Amino acid sequence: MTSFIFDVLKDLQSQSITISNLTFILPSKRAGLFLKHQLATVKNQNFFAPTILSIETFVEDLSELKNIGNTELLFEFYNTYKALTPQKETDSFDTFSKWAQILLQDFNEIDRYLIPQKKIFNYLAAIKEIEENHWSLEQNQTDFIKNYLKFWNKLPEYYNHFTQNLLKKNIGYQGLIYREAVSGLKTYIENNPNTQHVFLGFNALNTAETTIIQTLLKENLAKVYWDIDQTFIDNPKHDAALFTRQHKKNWTYFETQPFNWITKNYTKSKNIQVFGIPKSIGQAKYIGSLLQTIQNKQQTLTNTAVVLGDENLLIPTLNALPENIEALNVTMGFPLKSIPLATLFETLFRIHKTNPKTFYYKDIISVISHQFIFPLFNTETLNNASKIIDTIKTNNLVYLTATRLKNIAKTSSTIIDVLFSNWNNNTETVLSNCSQLILNIKHYLDTDKTAHLLPLEYLFRFNQLFNELTRLNNTYKHIKDVAALHSVYKELLASETLDFQGEPLQGLQVMGMLESRVLDFETVIISGVNEGILPSGKSNNSFIPFDVKIENKLPTYKEKDAVYTYHFYRLLQRAKNVYILYNTEADVLTGGEKSRFITQLEHEGIHNIKHKIIAPKVPAIKKELNSIEKNDDVILKLKKVAEKGFSPSSLTNYIRNPIDFYYQKVLKIDEFIDVEETVAANTLGTVVHNTLEDFYKPLEGHFLTVEIVENLKKNINKTVAHHFNDVYKEGDITTGKNLIIFEIAKRYVSNFLNLEIADLKDGNKIKIIAIEANNTVVFNVPELDFPVKLTGKVDRVDNFNGTTRIIDYKTGKVNQTDVEIVNWEDITTDYKKYSKSFQVLTYALMMQQSGLIKLPVEAGIISFKNLSAGFLKFAKKEKPSARTKEHLITEDTINSFSAELKHLILEICNVNIPFTEKEL
Structure with missing residues (x-):
């Protein structure tokens, strides 16, 4: 296979043209690199290399203007906007930037296509006035409509002021540079009367490019080489040759001169395979498999290219490449926004955008846990980052001030100031803090440069970015707050990349679609060939209506689609092996539907x-x-x-899932402690339990009276608040859901006391025997050669009309059926159904063995979500449907339960029975 570039060089050589004297102009700098490489293949002797330029560089030379970035262009345009707009009508820079970028794109298109500015701006203003008169029929227009129309009428003034300011500074955007290049073309020709230009590999040309090339052709100062196949140019409906057909038909130069070249490469035999693969990541993985297969067959990946239709697939593709690839060149840079440092600065901008006085604990943890920040908090003896996190969780801190953070970690006050001391919505302070943060991180990374080469490279690029932000802020003074600075930061970040180092002319090439211009490969893998990606489809990021674009011969989505059609088919022209991948999943906007390019290939019938x-x-x-x-x-x-x-809760935990018992009791793995933003159910239960303990503990050994309980009600608010402060720590219970839960806790206690009062008024006699009674008893298991104890705390033991009751409080909902049992053997196997019965029976067993109670007794639950049911007594039934129930816990009851409890403990301690996870 010979490449297009090689064929051009051979043709020039055959005409006895001295290549050293030529100026080659190509669509991209990358194509120029390949041209340089091919020079050595056409001549066997040393010679001076010709001038090789990209079209962008050539046009800049013609215009004598320097191209500036989009962000700085925005600042320059804001100067114009402020100069021509009354102060009271002026948008903030943040608001301005959102619409100004679209307008700058329109300026760019208008200039690249050499449209008379006044004509199109007046046209737009007239359209908008007609629209407003149509929709607003009032004779007296509102101020909003007047200002709206005033804006459109001012467009020519904005354009003229803006471009004149740029020209004074010898800078410009692409369109202005093209327009000025056309204006300076005559002077350029006069100064370079003998320079021969060779334009090669172009397809879609704007009016300025067309004018420049045609003028040089007319003056016999240029040659132009197209790369189009006979198959496409002969088919008037094939968009791959849409622009080339126009050039061939409309350029007067080709009336007398040959059209170089129309080739016949596309119809040659090709191996074309199309793969539908679910998900983008699936495509990346399959690219790796394809490359491994190709390398195994060919022993090399030279002359192989992976072309990514969706450039977001770069990192997954790189991760999927075979490990034995020796030479690799990636033409796309690693997006700076994907670097870990980007997440850090994004978080900092977000939390400081609203000029907060306190900081949300998750934001604080996110920042200080960041891989670049965590080491800055550590000293040889202290880990302040962990100390802050532990303090937040232990004290249930949801919002913290910078002062509180410094009190927690006094030795890290400097870095806390940089990260959290209020930025005061001041751009200079923000930029200073960010630059200082970068220096602090660098100081840490410098301690071991060898191990931190890549992080230092990341840091260097972010240092450049913030230096540029500082320069723009100092030069233009338009950024007034953190929100505006954040917008500019994101604009700069989106355009910055970290370049890869590779072998540009050797081995596997990984590139985007536009970087493949002019280049040829024997084996091509193209990914992301879906509608909405290749081609990108309809999009109209412009103020210029579609019909106005048609009228003024500005490109629309049809022309943009034709550009990608050309690039796609051009990749196939000289290739021998083509692998096309598309996403079959319809769960994203650009997934599921294969590209029309694939359908077209299948219907052409040229290739199998x-x-x-x-x-x-x-x-x-x-x-x-x-x-x-x-x-x-x-x-x-x-x-x-x-x-x-063994406590009742640990034993029921084993019944529920033995593996959890193993983690908690054997490995001693505690439950994860996290900040409770909303009061958790167990916290509510603890508060209610502790409140009732405070109320009833002093009453042990006494009979209750209505007066005593009425007096307890007076202290509900104070006692519940006290226990919330004790359990919920510094969590806020004064607003939102937490305030509701606080009121629920008070209501639970109040309702319980009301229930107690109602019982007393009904003539019932209640004597408190014990409150929160701790019990530890020895449980006899003769089969074991070591002692076994049972331990637990009973919420309440009382005497109700002569019957002893063992009561367990539950803040959740419990029904009577939850404390009833039919078969004793089920009590240690079915957690969901019998855990409540198991718990109260264990309490009864412990209290009976400790001698605190005498059988028979009643044991059961008071459910705060089911208080109307009263005391839910444990009951034994002969069969599930039986209405007769035995509520009293007798010696027989205890013996039957003890037998099952013994079996359970023997199972736990049996060396031959593993801890086996249950399916929950």
Whole structure:
């Protein structure tokens, strides 16, 4: 396979043209690099290289203007806007930037296509006036409509003032540079009468480019080489040749001169395979598989290109490449916005945008846990970042001030000032803090430069970015607050990349579609060939209506689609092996529908297209329940647990899921502590329990009276608030859901006391025996060679009309059926149905063995969400449908329960029975 560039050089050589004297002009700088490489293949002797320029550089030379970035252009335009707009009507820079970027794009298009500015701006103003008169029929226009129309009428004034200011500074945007290049073309020709120009590989040309090339052709100072195939140019409906057909038909130069070149490469035999693959990441993975297969067959990936239709696929593709690739060149840079530092600065901008006095705990943890920040809080003896996080969680802090943070970590006050001391919505302060933060991070990374080469590179690029922000802010003074600065920061960040280092002329090439211009490869893999990506489809990011664009010969979505059609088919022209990948998933806007390019290829009938749908190999993973065997060490720890005492909650935890019991009791893994923004159910339960303990503990051994309980009601608010402060720490219960939960806690306590009062008024006699009674008893298990204890705290034991009651409080909802049992063997197997019964019976067993009560007794639950049901007594039934129930807990009851409890403990301590996870 010979490349287009090689063919051009051979043709020039055959005409005995001295290549060293030529100026080559190509669509991109990258194409120029390949041209330089091909020079050595056409001549066998040393010679001076010709001048090789991209079209952008050539036009800049013609115009004598320097191209400036979009962000600085926005600042320059704001100067114009402020100069021509009354102060009271002026938008802030942040608001201005949102519409001004669209207008600048329109300026750019108007200039690149050499449209008379006054004509099109007057046209736009007239259209807008007609629209407003149509929709607003009032004779007296509102101020809003007047200002709206005034804006459109001012467009010529904005344009003239703006461009004149740029020209005075010898700078410009692309369109202005093109317009000035056309104006300076005559002078350029006079100064370079003998320079021969060779334009090669162009397709879609704007009016300025067309004028420049045609003028140089007319003056015999240029040659132009097109790269189009006979198949496309002969088909009047094929968009791959849309622009080339226009050039061939409309340029007077081709009336007498040959049209170089129309080739016949596309119809040559090709291996074209189309793969439908679910998800973008699936395409990346399959690219890796394809490359491995190609390398195994060809032993090399030279002359192979991976062209990414969706450039967001770059990082997944790089991660999927085979490890044995020796030479690789990536033409696209790594987006700076994907670097970890970007998330840090994005978080800082976001939390300071509203000029806060306090900071949300998740934002604080996110910042100080960041990989670049965490080390800055650490000293040889202190880990202040962990200290802050632990303090937040322990004290349930939802919002903190910078002062509080400095009090927690006094030795890190400097970095806390940089990160959290109020930025006062001041752009100079923000930029100063960000620059200082970069220096602090650099100081840490410099301690081991070898290990931190890549992070230092990241830091260097962000330092450049903030230096540019500082320069723009100092030069233009338009950024007035953090929100505006954040917008400019994001604008700069989106355009910055971290360039890869690779072999530009060797091995595998990974590139975007536009970077493939003029280049040819034997093997091409194209990904993301979906509608909405290739081609990108209808989009109109412009103030100029569609019909006005047609009238003035400005490009619309049809022309933009034709550009991508040309690039796509040009990649196929000389290729021998083509692999086209598209996303089959319809869960995204640009997924599911294959590109029209694929359909067109299939309907052309020129090539035999092999189309496959690739499904990822998903192994059938059989879920295996986790199982932990009991070794000597586990048994030793179980003996210690038994010696300390099994609590009813730990035993029901084992019934629910033995693996949880293993984690908590054997491994001693505590539950994860996190900040409670909203009061959790267990916190509410603790507050209610503690409040009732405070109320009833002093009444142990006394009979209750209506007066005593009425007096308790007076202290509900104070006591509940006290326990919320104690349990919920510094969490706020004065607003929102927490205030509602606080009121619910008070209502629970109040309703309970009202229930107590109603019982007393009905003539019932209630004597408090014990409140929150701690019990630890030895439980006899003869089969074990070590002691076993039971331990637990009973919420309340009282005497109700002569019957002893063991009461457990539940703030959740419990029904009578939850404390009833039919078969004793079920009580240690079915957690969901019998855990409540198990718990109250364990309390009864402990209290009976400790001698605090005498059988028979009643045991049960008072549910605060079901208070109307009163005391829910444990009951034993002969069968599920039986209406007769035995509520009294007798010696037989205790013996039957003890037998099941013993079996459970023996199972826990049995070395041959592993801790096996249950399916929940």
